[in-house]
Each structure stands twice: as structure tokens, then as C-alpha cells.
Amino acid sequence: MGALGGDGGGVLCDWIVAAAHSHGLGVQATQIPGVAQRTGATTYYLEVMPAAGPRASVLALNPAIGEVDVALATELLEAGRMIFNGFVTPDRTTLIASTHRVLAISERAAMGDGSFDVGRLLRAVQERSKAQILFDMDQAAEESGGVINAVLLGALAGSGRLPIPDTAFEAAIREGGKAVDTNLAAFAFGRGHARGELDQAVREHRKRQTAAQGVEDLIERARNSFPASSLDIVEEGIRRLRVYQDGKYAALYLDRLEGIDPLLVREVARHLAVRMSFEDVIRVAQAKTSRERLERVRTEVRAKLHEPLEITEHFKPGNEEIAAILPPAAARWLMARRKFNVSMHVRSTTIWGFARLRFLASLRWWRPHTYRYIEEQAEIERWLASIKAAQSLSPDLAREIAELARLVKGYGDTYARGLGNYRRISAEVIAPALAGKMVPRVAADAVANARVAALADPDGESLSRTLAAIAA
């Protein structure tokens, strides 16, 4: 059995032992509790005699590969780990696991999407076990108001793989004496799922569309100009930029998409909209003062309906952030000064705090005159020009150039680092490729490799190595 610290694996283990015992079966359990409370993996191993009989058999303390009847996991990667270690086998093992993921630190710390391929995990789960009981036990625990270990116990009972009746498990929960009602509810939930009596509504991850008015003509224009497969993105881009700036800016967006290879429109449109709605102070203030935001926060922090809520924003603007909303000359002067940052904790649920943010958000009319806006537009034009130039050489190269925009994101140092990497790759790989100094197919791979390397570590070591290898 594999679990994460905090999942209650030890208690689950005790329940099974107590249930087997009360049913007169020989049982032995042991565990490697791990060190950490929350992040470490913990493992448990139990042996239960198939029938009541004379005692004193020597039971083992370690699982053996190919000799495990039931494998339990409170999380999908931990199920994968048991498979990886050979304990789950298609001739014998029933795998009972939660399908939710709790990302390991290396997956979370990645600069982009570092999560392990769930498809691979699920395929291994299907192919390498004899039978499977899989559902999102984290969600089931939440829905039942209990903890995941009781859901897993229910699933084990429901699997019918142990010669122990449900009543013995339930008695074990009662005997444990803690949170009995919720644990019993979670147990029943788990059992219902395992027996197929309950269906789980898979929680869909919902993307949020921007709400914008007065964009009908632009959307009409997009529908006439771009392939249907790209329209969801293009339309979202229009709405986004309409709210971000104005209708003219949204029209500029469509202008810029003209001439893009139909096969590339979707990707370019996606990145272009993000680049055009770059994160300046005004945009942050817009996001923090939008109508839906307060409700979103309330849901996220689970504030109840009548509970007053106070939100404090963590801002630390410095010369770069201030310069970004000044005219170019003033901005350059300010950026040449010594670097400074001012810590500002704005209480955005007070009237004064909110009004200040709202004022910042209202500066959007001024945005086209700012230093940052002018810089960004120039950068975007260069990027679009290279995509268009690459289209005729190789669609793959053009796609990779478009995708490179992923590097430019964030604020402060993060933004500076990303932009720096982006420019480095543009100068050292894309420029020579467009000048015909590289085979386009090779260049496309090189850009992709450089992008992956730039996202591999924040110190830029991988990128330097990769660029050196490309140059060589």
C-alpha cells in the first residue's frame, strides 16, 4: 500500500488489521512511515491469512515482486511507483487507487508544465494489473465529508478481494472511535464506487472566457477570415483585448493575424493575444478589481456566505513597474536610476484600497503612450515578422518560433529572465535560420530544444549548454 504523509495510511492499516483480527484471520502489518509529514511517500505491507486456522505462521515483512494480491494507493503516481517496482502484476494483482494527482516537488517547481504524463500512468495501470478499481478518491472524500483513507478502505471492501465482510471493516472504524460518522460515510462512498453502484461525475476543468461587449463585428470578421478550428482562440483573443484595451486594439489583433498560415493561426493567435495583453500594473489592477474576482476568492478560500472577508494584496512595485506606465523618455530616465522596490500591502476590500486599484485600472486609456506598450509592440512586430518569414521556409520552424513566446511571461526578474532567454534564442538560432544558414528542419528542432532548455532551470545553465551545442 502506498500513501502520502497525511493521507492516514497508518490508520487505514490499523483498520484492516482490526477487521481481519475480529474475523478470526491471522494478520500482520508493518510500515515504513517515511520522514515527512506531508510530502514524503509512506509504504505499508500487510499479510492476511486466507482462512482462520492454527496460528503461528511466519508472515513476511516485505512485499515480493509478483506476489501481491491487492495493491492500494491513495494517489496515482504512488500506484505507478508500485507498478514500477514490480509489485503489481497482471496475473495476480487487483489495483485499487485514486486517480487524482498530488504533484511531487520536481513536477511543481518546473518553470512550465512539469507534471508526469498521466496517460502513461493510466496505461501502465490498465496493462500491468489484473483488475482495477480506479476513481478520484480525493474528490469522493471531499463529497462524503471524510478522509481519503476511509474511501480507500471502502473500495477495498467493495472489491471483494479480502475474505473479510463489510461489517468487520465498519466495526473497525467504530472501534477506532475518531470521526466515526464521516469515516463511515466515506467508507460507504468508496464501497459504492468499487461495486459500480455509484458514479462519479468527473470534475471538469473549466476554462474561463472573458466577458466582453461590443465585439460582434470583430467576431464576425474573424469568422470570415480564419479557419473554424482556430475560432475559439481567436474569439477569446478579441474579447480579451477588448477588455484589456479597446476595440481598436482588438482590431489590430486581427490585422496582425492576417497572412498567417491557416495551419498556424490557432497557435499564433493564442500567443499573440497573451503577448498583446502583457502584464503591466494597469492589467493587474484590472484583474484585481473585476466584478467576478471577489466571488472567485470567496470560493477559493472557502468563506461562507455571511462571513466578511478582508483581502490584502501583496505588491512590490519598483522603478521597472513605474517606468512601464510612463512615457518613454521619463521611463528611460527612471530606469537609469538605482533599482528600488516599495513594499505595498493594499487592502483591496476596503473602500480606499479598492478605489486606488480601480484608479490604476482606469488608466488603460493612457496605456498606448507608455514605454512598456511601445516596447512590447515593437517586440511583437519583430516576432510576427519572423513567423511570417519562416512560414515559407518551413511551417515547423514557424510554429516553433510562435511557441517561443511561452518564454516571455511573468513579472520583474522572471519577466526579464524570460525575455532575455527569448532574445538570446532569437539572435543565436532564429536569425541565422532565417538568413538561410541552417536547414529549416534542423532549425525547428534547435528552437524547440532551446525553448525546453530555457524552461529547464532558472539559472540558464541548460540553455547555455544547448545553445553551445547548436552552434557547434
Place this chain on the structure above:
Amino acid sequence: MLDQPQVPVSQRTNPERSFKEEVRALRLGEGDVFRGEGILAVTKAILQAGVSYVGGYQGAPVSHLVDVLVESQDLLDELGVHLETCTNESSAAALLGASINYPIRGCVTWKSIVGTNVAADALSNLASPGVIGGALIVVGEDYGEGASVIQERTQAYALKSSVWLMDPRPALPTIVNCTEKAFELSEATNTPVMMELRIRACHVTGEFVAKDNKPPAISRNARLAQPALHNYDRISHPPSTYAHEKLKVDVRQPAAERFIVEHGLNEFFAGDRSDLGIIVQGGITNVLMRGLDRLEVEGRIPTLVLNVTHPLVGDQIADFCKGKRAVLIVEEGAPDYIEQAIHALLRKRDIGTKIYGKDVLPMAGEYTAEVVTEGLLKFLTLSANDIDLSGPRARFEAAKAGRAEAQKLLGGPLPLRPPGFCVGCPERPVFSAIKLLEREVGKVHISSDIGCHSFATLAPFNLGNSILGFGMSLAAAGAVAPVMQKRTISVMGDGGFWHNGLLSGVASSMFNRGDRVLVIMQNGYTSATGAQFIPNTSGNRRDGETTSDIAATLKAMGVKWLRTIRTYNVATMLGSLREAMNTKEPGLKVIVADGECQLARQRRVRPQIAAQLKRGERVVRTRYGVDDEVCTGDHSCIRLSGCPSLVVKPSPDPLRTDPVASVNNGCVGCGLCGEVADAAVLCPSFYKADIVQNATWWDRLVWRLRSTVIGALAHG
């Protein structure tokens, strides 16, 4: 957390871990059936054996022995058992000195190998004069999967100090019997006895029939009127030591061998293949049996189970091997002390039995089911090719091939789950600050230590150049600092400080005019092992008086540059580190990074808050969040914090693919993520949310007013 009150270190109390069930189990009487884990069975057994005193230093997997007794003060008072929660293993070993002069039984416990290393000096001085009261040392053999220390064997100490070593078969009745017999063995041979229990044995569940606890004849309830008469033979000083050495080999060891045989401590499992045999350490027996079962030869090969692995009984081994063609020795870990001894023993007696051991089993590493099965296959192939193993072998090979296939399917190693700091841990901000410091001054040599803070050597911090043992981080930088342009930083916990760091580190550094930086994590407990009391906790387990204050101790030792800082304030921490690194002032610079262990804090405040809510009192719940619209998915915040409640989720933005950061419901509102975003100038995504529960009419009024105005002002 910065704006939440915390309890000063001098008032931090035991966070009420409850061992109620376990405490009850210790009171079982004659004929009752005890059910529970291995280490608790040992605890019960020592009370049944009539110990007068118990002591130890915590460490997995044996912490529970002392922890449970700490909560059993009533029982200990009734029996008259003295409990000493020692400040290190050396002190625990010295505690056994009581049994040198007085016929009283005592038991101490610690984690091995590290604890035995620390205890070694006292252990030698105990073993030399020997004991007249039974002395038992229960060591947690932290070896193999889940171990947290260097992989060495306790056996080495048993051999060199002539201390007997038990390695009982992991079944509760055997463990309990060995524990009780250990005291008798100790008294019959005037020698302390060690008993090693591996991690799985400490946690193995089982049952045994209990006996009544035995109040010791001499105890705190039945005190002696007079001290022992002066007897120089009992002192480990020359010339007594010369006599002791002879006694060990001439008298004590033969006595021990007789005792082992007479009391049947080692077990013999019969089998029909009298030409073969297996000799196994008691602790590995279960794995062996599983392997034999898998190869369908269980019950066929005679097996000698060594529940005592030192001394080996020459005659017993020789009798077992005589007449056999081949004997396999299953002995985990290196060096192969037992195998070497058996080779020598048989050679001297001209017994020609072929011995297999580390040639068919690996020299190093844990003996898992697979490793032992593999070894058994080799042994049986070489020594008994008449046994048909084709069926089991095919199944075993198929399982291995299946695993290779599964690994291919998964496509390479899975992400590891290294241990990390808990949600809201007060130690995390210190490492965030060190990361930020390194952005300014470049990489710094960091000398790490044992404790939760050693998790900083893992992702995402990856900070730390060496670990030299508990409380050793300052000493370990002694010769690094003089050759380094930048000062070194040593990190130590308050547990490590009292265990060893005060003398080995601080005193030595002061004495040698070391110019180094020391960060002491002061949370008030040894938390990684289960939040046991230490001298700077509020009192010990019995009263509320704080024994020793770290800052006062350092001042008294002459430390001039000393700062005590709330850890959560990353900017202040960074400022102090910067100053410590750059100041012209020579000598040791110490930052006491103070923050209550969050696990302890949560155990303390959760029931309080629940009670307040129930009474209808106003409670403000604080937690943090990330605006998913503002976050761009770079995850710098995660790399600088690693908080388990700072997770990633798919971006809600239809235009973005990189997952965004998110704070989950595990958040305890420590505020580090906001602090780091602030100190590192990361991004404006973080917000703090204060939710007013049981709001007053005033709260509601203000809220209604604010939401009306804000609702009118909001756009979109």
C-alpha cells in the same frame, strides 16, 4: 503569521500527542492479550522484567519507547521506575552506569548506528567493568528502505566492546521473550546486552500474552540507605581494565554461550534435507521464510535462527554444520562478521562443510524478498541440483521481466517524493532567505546538520554541502571557513544544539576564534523525531520551568554577534544574513531563527479555535491565495518556498497552457508565500484573505457597506 501571535519559546509546551491506547496497553496484567507494534511490546516487556530505570534519546524507529513512557508517569510512579529523557545517547549510555554497582535493571534506547556512535565512549566504559544489574540497550537498526542515516552495522560495536547483541525474529512473542531474557543474560554474564530492531520490526503488528508488571526491589519507591562500597574493580581505570579485558574473554563470553544454549535463545527449524542448512540472523528470518516458501522448499531445509548474533555459540554452530554438504549464511549488511566467524570456527574444528553467504547474496544493501529469493536460487542451484526449481524460477523470472516491461511502459524513473518541510514550517523561510542571499553574494558554503532542516538539501532548495552528524554543522565548517573568501553558514536545530552543537560546535569555534555564521533553528522541540522536549522547551515533561535559554547560553559563552529573529520575516532574515556575511566584526556570528514548530502549533491552536467557534466567539481565519488570472505559471514562488500547500493547477485561461500556482486548503496562513513574493519581487498574484467567522454586527455592517461600494466601483 507575522501578524499572528506566537508563543515565545519559553512557553512552548508539549503539543499533546496522545498515546492513550498505548499507555493502556502497558497496564495489561497476567494472561491479558497485548496487541500492538513491536516497539510497544518491548516497552511492555521491560516493565514486566522489573526495570528500575529507563532512558534514551529519541530517533526513529524507537522513539515510541520513551514517548509512551513519558505519558505513563502514573504507572511509572506506581512501579517506582525512574525515566530519564536524556539530552543525547552518550548520556543515555552513561545512565546504565547505575547497574555497575547496584543490582538494578535498566534499559536505554536510541537510534543506531548514529546513536551508538555518540554513545561509544560511555559504552566502552560500561562494558569494561560490566554490570551486576541487567542492562539492556534497545537500538533501532535504521537500515534499508526508509532509513535516514549512514548504513553501518551495530554488530561492530558489539564485537569490539564485548557487548552481547540480540537480533530477535520479528514476532512479538519472540521479541518479548528476548527482551526479558536479555536482562537475565546480562546478569548471568555481567555484560550489557544490546537488542537491535529494524524499522519493520519496530512497526510490526502482533500479539502476545502479557504478564504483570514487576515493581523493582530497589527503586525510587524503595531507596537504598547506603551507596555501594568502594570497589576499584568496578572502575574502568588501569589496572582494573587489564583484568576486565581478560574477564570478557575468559569468563563472560563462555558464560554467555552457556546461557544462550541453556535458555534456547536461538531457534532451530527442522527440515528433511539434512545435507543442507541455513543460518540466519533472527531479524531476517521472515524474509528468508518467504523466499523458501516461494521456491516451494519451506520446511525442508534445517535452519538455525540466531536471535543472538554475538556471541556465536561455537558448539551450536559446529553441531549444526557437521555432516552437511552446504550451509547458507543469511547475514544482512557489511562487513560479513558472522560469516567470517563461522568460516574460522569451522576451519579450526576441521569441519569441511561448504559455506555460502556473501558469494550468492549481496555484500551491501537491504535483504528484501527479491534479494533473498535470488540468493536462495543460487545457493540451491550450486548445492542441491536435485531439487527441481524450474517452476518457481520461471515464475520469479517472469515477475522480473514483467517489471522491466512496466518500467518501459512508464518510460523512465518516476518523480521522487523527497521529504520536505511541512505546511507553514518556520524553518522554510530561513532557506528562502538563504536562496535570496545567494542571488546577491553568490553561492555560499553551507554546512548542514541532522534535523528537519536537512530537508533543505533536497528539492526545491538544494542547499547544503555536507552533513557530519547531529549538532556537527558548525564544527564541520571549521576547516572550510579559513580557505573560503566568503564566510560559511552552518545550520543547526535547537535539538542538535543541545545534543552536541553547543560543545563540539560553539565552544570549539569560540576557542579557535572561528569567523563563521551559525543559524540555529529554534522551534522548541526535536521535531523530526516527534516533538520531544529539549532544554529550551517550556519546562520538561513534568513542570513548566524552562531549563536553559539558547541566547542566554550563547551570551554566557562569549558570543558577541547574536540576533534572534522571527523566521517568517524573510526580509529581516535576509538582512541579518547579509549583515552576518559582511560585517567587519570577527568571530562567531549567530542567528537564532525562532519559530514555533507548525505541527505543534496546529495541535495547540486547532482545538482552541474549534472551541472558540463553538462558543460563538469571533475568530479570524487567515489563509493565502493566488490570483489565477495574474499568475503566469513560472513557479518561481514554488522554487523559493516548496510549501506543500503551494501547488499547481491547470490554467483557467483558455489562452495559456502552463499550469498556474494555487494555494490549497492545507494552507495555515503562515504568509511565507506572500513574504517571498515580496522579498524576491516575484509577482503581484499573492493575496492574503482574512475570513471573519462568527462576525460581530459591526463586522457585518462594515462588510455590507464595503461590498456595496466595491460592487458599484468594480468593472467588467
